[in-house]
Amino acid sequence: MKSSLVDKIKKLRKITGIGFMDCKIALIKTNENFDKAIFWLKTKGEKIALNRSFIETKEGGVISSITMDHTIGTIIGLSCETDFLSKSRIFLKFLNFLSKHSLLFKNKKEFLSSLYKKQSIQDLIFEKMGIIGEKLELKIFERIESLFVMNYTHHNNKIATLIGFNKNVNNNIAKNIAMHITAMNPITIDKDKIPNDLIKQEIEIIHKQIKIEKLPYDKKEKIVSGKLKKFISENTLLNQKFIKNNKITIKEYLKKSDKNIKINFFIRKRI
Structure with a gap:
């Protein structure tokens, strides 16, 4: 028996309190997936006294x-x-x-x-x-x-x-933008809201990417400027291409509805 499997069996035993052989079978049946192994044991009617302090709620x-x-x-x-x-x-x-x-x-x-x-x-x-x-x-x-x-x-x-x-918005338009944020994960609303340290970090990354290229300084700076502009447009909500119509930005999509609409803030969370 492979030592890695033995270690996993020991860990599963510590988690569940189930016997060695049952843990071994459960892991083999589930390709050594802990979550599936625990579920498999439960489906077999095993009384699992889970060690809650040991378990990760991932x-x-x-x-x-x-x-x-x-x-x-x-x-x-x-x-x-x-x-x-x-x-x-x-x-x-x-x-x-x-x-x-x-x-x-x-x-x-x-x-x-x-x-x-x-x-x-x-x-x-x-x-x-x-x-x-x-x-x-x-x-x-x-x-x-x-x-x-x-x-x-x-x-x-x-x-x-x-x-x-900042004001009442048509429900469909507001929902579309919330859906867009969920899908596209912008860093912030607009370029003026991007932290300076993040801009500096991105410029450093771009410089490292083009360092090996044998180009004159002015051309390198032009490339940096272009790449930075692309980074901003791809990561700021108002400048991102709208997922339902990639011919317009979110800013343009909002203006079509009401030029006075402003986004105050957004929160996107995942688990």
Whole structure:
């Protein structure tokens, strides 16, 4: 038996408390995937007393919600142990409940200590852990307020976005931009918001890329300028090409609707 497999069996035993041979079979059956091995053991009816302090909550889901008046939005991220659970109905239903309830609170601490039917949210999370048999942890709590807020959650519940505008915006337009942010992951809204150290870092990277090229100084600087311009256009929201129409930028897309619309801020989170 390979030593790497033996080490994995020992680790799985430490996590689950299951016997050596059962752990060995579970790992072989699942190509040595820990999450799948634990799930396989559970499906076989094994009583797993998981060592919660040892387990990493590397899976989970996020969801964004907004108030009815579109002035407040939150992103909630709940971690769990396995990808199987993160996709389950019981997990997603609980995540959705937490998200809706979170709209009433300003920060993570306030939210976790808040009461729902005489139980704190933290206690509800602990209670749910006992039901599903996995460690759960509130990893993300983000909140924004603006004159108009829109949200978008990717269908796999791994990425969620909030965006705040300076005035009321057509729902479809606001949703399209939130969807664009989710897909394209801009660094910031516009070039004037990019941190100076990030610009300096990018210039350094570009210089290293063209260092070996035997070009005159002025031509090298022209290349640097061009590459930097491309970096800015690809990584700032207003200058990115709109995912639904790559012939126009987000800035142009907004102007078509209302030239006075401004994006105050956005938050994009993934788990």
